[in-house]
Amino acid sequence: MDDVEQELDLLTRRYGDLGIEAEVRSIRDARQRHRLEMDRLNEDFDRIVERRRATLEAIEKLDRTLRALIDDVVGSTRRQRNEGWSPVPVLGFRAWVVEDGRLHGAWEMWPLPRSTATCKRSPDADEVPHTDGRCGPPPCGLYALKRADDLLDVTGWHGARVAIGLVEMSGKVVEHTKGYRAEHMEVIALGVVDPRGVLLIDAPEHLQAAFGGGFDELDGVLPTLQPIETMCFWLEARKERMSWTSENKSA
Ligand SMILES: [Zn+2]
Structure with a gap:
């Protein structure tokens, strides 16, 4: 709650409803719903960031595996075929x-x-x-x-x-x-x-x-x-x- 809302609460306690209490309450409720939605979005976002990192890691690992496999077969094929690949x-x-x-x-x-x-x-x-x-x-x-x-x-x-x-x-x-x-x-x-x-x-x-x-x-x-x-x-x-x-x- 920020300064102006505290000010309003103080004056409402002192002088009663200043005519905007219902509107203030409905705005605060809507804001609370959006804050909860924001929390859910942040959790989803963190999950996506984590999934992105894991996927990237998997791609890099597959790249290395593929390269090692090809290097190995290319090298041994060339040696077997007497190509003298050095x-x-x-x-x-x-x-x-x-x-x-x-x-x-x-x-x-x-x-x-x-x-x-x-x-x-x-x-x-x-x-x-x-x-x-x-x-x-x-x-x-x-x-x-x-x-x-x-x-x-x-x-x-x-x-x-x-x-x-x-x-x-x-x-x-x-x-x-x-x-x-x-x-x-x-x-x-x-x-x-x-x-x-x-x-x-x-x-x-x-x-x-x-x-x-x-x-x-x-x-x-x-x-x-x-x-x-x-x-x-x-x-x-x-x-x-x-x-x-x-x-x-x-x-
Ligand atoms: Zn040639």
Whole structure:
């Protein structure tokens, strides 16, 4: 009861009905009914909030269950079908030719230190690199070799300015005798032949700059008369250290 109602009650006790008693009573009754209705609505509202929370939780739980189920079956199917789908990144080596300050792979220029394979034959982006013979030769995928030294035999870039990188492959990775075809590739260390020797870089921002066309600005050239051998040796050592670290991480 607020101040004016108390005031009215006081004056009514003192002087009798002021002429609005019946109306005041009926308004108060109506107000009381609405207050009870409000209590019921608040209880309903609390129940709905609780049901909403429980439903949301159930949806999220089902999402997680579905994802885990699919991940499991997709992973085991790919392993059974010998697709070589790798849950952990695979390390390998690949080469680029430097032209006009940019790094060119076998098919196209790499503007970034990472790439995802596409298939030129099959518009279906799924399952790249393909293992069912629908494309090639050579079949699609980003290629890398297991040993850096093997790049010396397969590339026809003698005399060209060459870059060799240690790459991390993920997604679908198909294993071949000497190397791999991968869905995703990320360059994690790079050696570039330089007139003064060899430039060795592995900091992400330096790799970004090198692929972005700015590697002439990078310093840290190692003078050497055998640039290819020097970078192969350095990259192989990086790979060994990385394999050792990841084995220890997972142990
Ligand atoms: Zn293909």
